[in-house]
Amino acid sequence: MISFLRQNVAAATLLLLAAELSWLVIAAIGAIIFLQRLPIPEPLHAAPAFVYAFLIVLFNIGFGVYRRKEKLARSSYFTRVCIASAFGTLLAYLIADWLPGGELFRQNVGAAALLAIAGQMTLRHTVMLPLVDTLLPHRLLVLGTGAQAKQVEASLAEGNVGVKLVGFFALEGNEEVEVAPKRIIGRRETLEHAVRHHGVDEIVVAVRQQRGGVLPLRDLLACRLNGVKVTDLAGFFERVHGHVPLDMSRASWFIYGDGYRQNWLRRFVKRSFDLVVVGILVIAALPVIMFTALLIALESPGTVIYRQKRVGRGGKVFTLLKFRSMTMDAEKDGKAAWAAVNDARITRIGRFIRRTRIDELPQLINVLRGEMSLVGPRPERPEFVTMLSEQIPFYAVRHSVKPGITGWAQVRHCYVATVDDTVKKLEYDIYYVKNNSLLLDLLILLETVRVVLLGEGAR
Numbered sequence: 001m002i003s004f005l006r007q008n009v010a011a012a013t014l015l016l017l018a019a020e021l022s023w024l025v026i027a028a029i030g031a032i033i034f035l036q037r038l039p040i041p042e043p044l045h046a047a048p049a050f051v052y053a054f055l056i057v058l059f060n061i062g063f064g065v066y067r068r069k070e071k072l073a074r075s076s077y078f079t080r081v082c083i084a085s086a087f088g089t090l091l092a093y094l095i096a097d098w099l100p101g102g103e104l105f106r107q108n109v110g111a112a113a114l115l116a117i118a119g120q121m122t123l124r125h126t127v128m129l130p131l132v133d134t135l136l137p138h139r140l141l142v143l144g145t146g147a148q149a150k151q152v153e154a155s156l157a158e159g160n161v162g163v164k165l166v167g168f169f170a171l172e173g174n175e176e177v178e179v180a181p182k183r184i185i186g187r188r189e190t191l192e193h194a195v196r197h198h199g200v201d202e203i204v205v206a207v208r209q210q211r212g213g214v215l216p217l218r219d220l221l222a223c224r225l226n227g228v229k230v231t232d233l234a235g236f237f238e239r240v241h242g243h244v245p246l247d248m249s250r251a252s253w254f255i256y257g258d259g260y261r262q263n264w265l266r267r268f269v270k271r272s273f274d275l276v277v278v279g280i281l282v283i284a285a286l287p288v289i290m291f292t293a294l295l296i297a298l299e300s301p302g303t304v305i306y307r308q309k310r311v312g313r314g315g316k317v318f319t320l321l322k323f324r325s326m327t328m329d330a331e332k333d334g335k336a337a338w339a340a341v342n343d344a345r346i347t348r349i350g351r352f353i354r355r356t357r358i359d360e361l362p363q364l365i366n367v368l369r370g371e372m373s374l375v376g377p378r379p380e381r382p383e384f385v386t387m388l389s390e391q392i393p394f395y396a397v398r399h400s401v402k403p404g405i406t407g408w409a410q411v412r413h414c415y416v417a418t419v420d421d422t423v424k425k426l427e428y429d430i431y432y433v434k435n436n437s438l439l440l441d442l443l444i445l446l447e448t449v450r451v452v453l454l455g456e457g458a459r
Contacts, residue, residue: 013066016128024053027115031108048105052092059084062446081120089113137164144206145170150178152206166198191219202229204236243427274374278367295349310379313402318371321362325350357452363405375441376404377429398429408432411447
């Protein structure tokens with residue numbers, strides 16, 4: 001696992017990304033050479049091929065092609081690659097007009113796209129994945145055999161490329177056994193010997209109760225000093241799944257843990273980024289905003305813009321703006337309520353703008369006012385915040401940053417309509433608060449494109 005700009009990236013993912021980037025450049029240049037019967041182009045004329053490869057990889061990231069948590073079936077991978085290629089190819093075609101060698105690239109872009117898609121499918125499933133499993137396995141040993149160890153095993157089975165589970169190290173005493181007995185090791189050897197014998201790279205401590213001499217601390221220290229990474233459950237799930245499990249977290253973990261950086265430089269960069277991007281979006285989306293306002297006004301009586309109190313940074317209440325997607329009497333009893341599946345209060349136009357997230361466009365004004373950011377935890381209504389703060393530990397952590405139009409929870413989790421859903425959403429929000437950076441903001445914005453196009457999580 002490599003840390004890049006405060007984001008953890010698996011070495012296997014980087015290798016796969018580099019291989020696909022190289023193939024995309026070769027596909028773009030190869031199409032020109034083969035179809036035009038030309039010698040190898042001049043280095044300067046290869047610029048469109050590099051731009052094309054970069055854009056395809058960028059859209060692949062946005063559509064979750066490299067996401068380690070998901071073990072993508074070939075059909076799902078093919079669909080995502082095709083959609084990403086369509087967007088990347090179109091954008092590269094437009095940009096190529098300003099680059100040397102752009103005309104040749106534009107004439108052969110169709111062949112390049114077909115070569116790129118076919119090559120990505122072959123490269124990933126036939127070459128890279130078997131190669132990664134053989135040459136770059138990250139050998140992981142789980143300390144414990146109980147329910148927490150079973151959780152680690154299940155999470156690894158979801159598709160973490162390049163990670164090999166060596167087995168489970170049994171602790172002394174009467175610890176429960178919920179894993180397959182044949183995968184348990186260490187009954188007749190020390191932890192240090194087992195780590196050395198199996199070539200372990202990382203130990204995950206999957207033991208909830210760690211007091212009373214349960215853990216072999218001397219052996220863990222020896223392993224750590226020998227370069228073996230030792231990770232607790234909260235840290236493991238944060239790194240692998242991109243969320244912070246609340247049932248495995250304590251106040252001390254938040255206090256002493258890394259992250260939560262909110263210095264003036266980070267706030268300045270984030271605010272500058274918000275203003276630049278929102279300025280571009282307002283201009284680009286102006287026709288959509290005007291047309292949507294007209295349709296809402298024609299469909300049902302009432303205001304076009306819906307105003308609602310939400311809780312922002314530091315618990316400060318502000319007025320959030322949205323296009324009205326429900327009837328005017330949606331909450332005639334005065335009680336706040338989450339939207340349900342096929343909610344009868346939603347209008348026909350409202351259903352479309354909620355699914356496409358067009359209803360969120362007026363919040364660009366909230367961003368310009370400084371009440372919100374482009375990326376951050378979604379702001380909740382004061383009534384819900386009061387209720388959830390009483391029921392969910394560490395709920396106030398999400399209010400340490402500005403709320404956002406989109407966020408980590410929105411691109412990684414479903415729509416929230418229950419307290420249990422809110423707990424899971426909070427785990428993603430805390431991950432964002434802990435690890436927020438410009439790179440993570442860019443990744444979230446890319447994945448938001450996927451969420452909008454595929455209509456994921458809308459109600």
